[in-house]
Amino acid sequence: MKGLRLQDIAIARGAEPLIAVDVHVAPGEVLSVMGPSGSGKSTLLAAVIGTLPPGFAMTGRVLLNGRKVTGLPPEDRRIGILYQDELLFPHLSVGGNLAFALPRSLRGRKARRARVEAALEEIGLPGFAKRDPATLSGGQKARVALMRMLLAEPEALLLDEPFSRLDATLRDQIRALVFARARDRGLPVLLVTHDRADAEAAGGPVIGLGA
Numbered sequence: 001m002k003g004l005r006l007q008d009i010a011i012a013r014g015a016e017p018l019i020a021v022d023v024h025v026a027p028g029e030v031l032s033v034m035g036p037s038g039s040g041k042s043t044l045l046a047a048v049i050g051t052l053p054p055g056f057a058m059t060g061r062v063l064l065n066g067r068k069v070t071g072l073p074p075e076d077r078r079i080g081i082l083y084q085d086e087l088l089f090p091h092l093s094v095g096g097n098l099a100f101a102l103p104r105s106l107r108g109r110k111a112r113r114a115r116v117e118a119a120l121e122e123i124g125l126p127g128f129a130k131r132d133p134a135t136l137s138g139g140q141k142a143r144v145a146l147m148r149m150l151l152a153e154p155e156a157l158l159l160d161e162p163f164s165r166l167d168a169t170l171r172d173q174i175r176a177l178v179f180a181r182a183r184d185r186g187l188p189v190l191l192v193t194h195d196r197a198d199a200e201a202a203g204g205p206v207i208g209l210g211a
């Protein structure tokens, strides 16, 4: 089945049950995950991507386009994740940050450089390849981080409050950009958010965690 299936997922911290989820996210659909602080929203994303911290245990299966990814290391799952703190590598240039994400199958320095330049154009930052990430504005960093995630050619996107630090205008722009990309590429999206407006803009189903 196409899309992202979280099948009978149950996560416990020690003996204490934290999350129980059973959902299917269709290609291009955004599932918003809401709930109070500490209810396990980030933990759910960690389980899907395969970075659950020690002390947590999970049962159930994650299927991506019919492929069982539970049990695979994070780098083999083909799932992109974007965090609230954009986490660009500070010791790499903007172009270096993007090149880092390119699939190894794209061979040749020239071809890789051209792909990076095309990506920068797509996010309205042509000629930014040599810039130090520290010299970018918040919105520019957010766009680079988003593009870095997309260049890795993921089959699903996980977004952990990626818009919450942006001002209202940028927030609308970046949000629209991510959702449009997800729709165009038919990527299922899990969006963790505190903000009803994010869920409304996403237009998809909403699940609530915790009390």
Ligand SMILES: Nc1ncnc2c1ncn2[C@@H]1O[C@H](COP(=O)(O)OP(=O)(O)OP(=O)(O)O)[C@@H](O)[C@H]1O
Pocket (backbone or CB within 6 Å): 013, 035, 036, 037, 038, 039, 040, 041, 042, 043, 044, 053, 054, 055
């Ligand atoms: N690395 C960790 N080790 C131990 N406990 C953790 C760890 N990370 C999170 N927790 C605990 O697991 C529970 C769920 O945390 P999680 O970060 O998933 O919640 P959240 O809903 O994303 O919260 P927030 O909205 O504040 O980001 C919390 O009680 C938290 O303290």
